[in-house]
Structure formats: C-alpha cells, structure tokens
Amino acid sequence: MRTPDRRDALRVALAGGAAMLLPKAVVAQEAAFSLPKLPYSFDALEPHIDAKTMEIHWGRHHKAYVDNLNKALAGKGEWEKKTIEEILKSIADVPAPVRQAVINNGGGHHNHSLFWASMGPKAGGEPTGPLAKAIDAAFESFAKFQAKLTAAGMTRFGSGWAWLVSDDKGKLDVISTANQDSPLMMTPVLTPLLGVDVWEHAYYLKYQNKRADYLAAWFKTVDWKVVAERHAKAGK
C-alpha cells in the first residue's frame, strides 16, 4: 500500500493539465514527501493504543522522519521524483553522503505509513481467505504465527520493528529489523505486509517496560483486510 503524498496530488494536477496554472516556484518548494493523514482519530485505537501516544507518534515522530527525509533528498532531483518504495529498494544507489539519513528517515516514513494503515478501530481477530491459507502454510497456524511475530518483537534489543514479510512468490516469513531499517532494503527484497513498531516511543506512555503487553494489545488493532490486500499484491 502506498500512502498518497503531495507529489501524487501534483501528478494528478499534471495529468489534468492544471499544472500550467501552478507557478513554478511554488512547485519547486513543495516538499517531495509529506506526512499522510491518519485514517482514524487519535483515540480510535483505545484502549490498546492511547490517544496521546498516537498524537505524538504520528504528529512528532513520523513528521520528523518526513521532514528529515525531505532535507536529505533536497536538490537531488531524480531521487525526489521516486516513490519511497523505489528509493528503499535501490538504497545502495542513493548517494553515500545521504544514504544513512535516507535509510533512517525514508525507512521511518515508509514503516510508519504502513503501520497506521494496517491498524483500525474495528479490527483484530484473524485473517481469512488466501492470506489465512498462506499463514497456515508458512507457520502451521495463526496462533503459531502470532507467537513468532511476538517473539521477533520481544527479542529485538533496542529499537526496531517486527514484520510479516512476503518474498516475490508470496511466501511468508517473520523477521525483525533494527531501528527504521525496511525489509524493502534487503537482498532479495522482502515486501512488508504487516509491521509492529517496537521502539519504546510506540508504547512507553501506556505500557512502560512491558513490551509483551503492548504486543498482545496491538494484535487487537490489526486490520487484516489491509494486510490481505498487500499480500495479494506481493504474490503477483
């Protein structure tokens, strides 16, 4: 899933011929990447994730990743025109002086965009259809998958993410990455279908050191429809 950002709005405008009306200077000053809107209110994931955490996590942490990504790529024309997925998949080609900044902040932007979109207020439960079958095939059962993703989150020492990923044939696996490293940066590329943020900022206000409690609660927010759509796309 790709979060629409400002460039998409401009592309739509271009396609419609309206770009002629945009003064060039304004276009040039538009940041390449922008903070996506949350698809629900800050308190929508209560009691699992508290409103204050959502507000700070999205409005300050995610915003900082977006701002710092824009700074890192400012003036690098061809890179600013790419999608964040394209950039992360070709991270080795990003100019060396800004590469780590793009890994950290581009990863942070993409990981959090995926994170918000795969949670929802009326969510949780278990997946159905082809995704459920693929989970059973890879992990034997949903319960075993859940235990494996939880273990990946628990054993990530320091900051990072635990992921359900797909290879290009739709085969699933569970991995964890450090800091904001994205599965898209791996060789071969892995497509993130579902990620859980285990940076302390994701849970500290409500759960403090109890990461396990946060992970158990987070499962109740997972929007499996969104994950199933990502899975269907990844396996093509």
Added chain:
Amino acid sequence: MTFTLPTLPYAHDALEKAIDKTTMEIHHGRHHKAYVDNLNAAIQGRSEFDGQSIEAILAKAATLPDDIRQKVINNGGGHANHTLFWETMSPNGGGDPSGVLADAITSTFGDLATLKQKVKEAALARFGSGWSWVVVSGGKLEILSTANQDSPLMHGKTPILGVDVWEHAYYLRYQNKRADYVDAFWHVINWSDVAARFQKAGH
C-alpha cells in the same frame, strides 16, 4: 557468581530537576533489574566468570563464547552502563568540574560548554537506542556514542560520564524531546564522581 542490582544512592524523586520519580523507579527497578537478571541467566553455571567484575568481562567481550556473547554484551553492558549512570548523577549535582578534570576538559575541548555541546550532538545523532559518552582513551578525553547497551569498555575505552538516550530514559517526561532531556541532565551531573573516574582511568 551472580550480579546484583545496586541500590540507588538517592531517593527516586531526588533528581526531579532533570528526571521524574516514576522514570527513576521504572528505569532502575525494572529496566536495570532486567539487565542484571538476564546477565545472571546468561552466565549461570559458568565458573569462568567467578570473581570477575562486569568491567573485566566487557573488556574481553570479543572473546566470549558465541552462545552467550551477545547476551553478555546487551545485559552486562546494560548493567555496567546503568550502574555508572546512577553514580554519576546526584541531587547536589550540576555546576562545573574542578581540578585535573577541569584542566583536561579545557585543554581537550577549549571549555566546558564545548564538551556539553559535543555530548549533546552525540546524543542527538544516535539514531535509535544507545548512549552518549565521555571516555578516557590513551590518557585523553573523547566523546563518542554507542548503540543499544554497547559499552566503551568493549573498545578499550573507559567511560567516565554517560547519558542514556534510550527512549525509556526520558519518554515519560520529555517524549520525543531528547534535546531537552540532555540539557536537563547537566543539572544533576555529579562532577566529583566523574573526576574520581577520570583519576582512576589513569589519564
């Protein structure tokens, strides 16, 4: 041998001008305790660690057995780092260092403000979890940062001052504002403890 959680040398609310009571309670009583417990679990039944200090163990981290090396780095580092952290803070802290430490800071960095600025830069540049340090290396002062609970001792450097920049160290009061937390840290810095470490490090 087993390692034990040191008692805090002051009350949980003693550092309020920089760090809130709840953070101190959880940080010491749960995070540091978990490092100690996990360190003990990692080395349980291995007599080769008997009588060794955590500093001595970390100094030879590279040669530890494969199956426990990362656990000892994470939890032994966590134990040593936090022990130093608590001791280098004090409710009567702040101010300026004196004596040979002050002289060394002036000759290495120009002035104390520059040292503070560099410690802050290292703290802010540490992406994710870790520490910002003042260390003694080859008799000289240096500033560096490490990831997670990696100890400067693993690199042959002796830490004399450390700022914990894991989010758990500041999130309850400062949330994403790590810079504000680092600025406040100087209000509780225990320079006489730092100076004693500097002496011992054999500058």
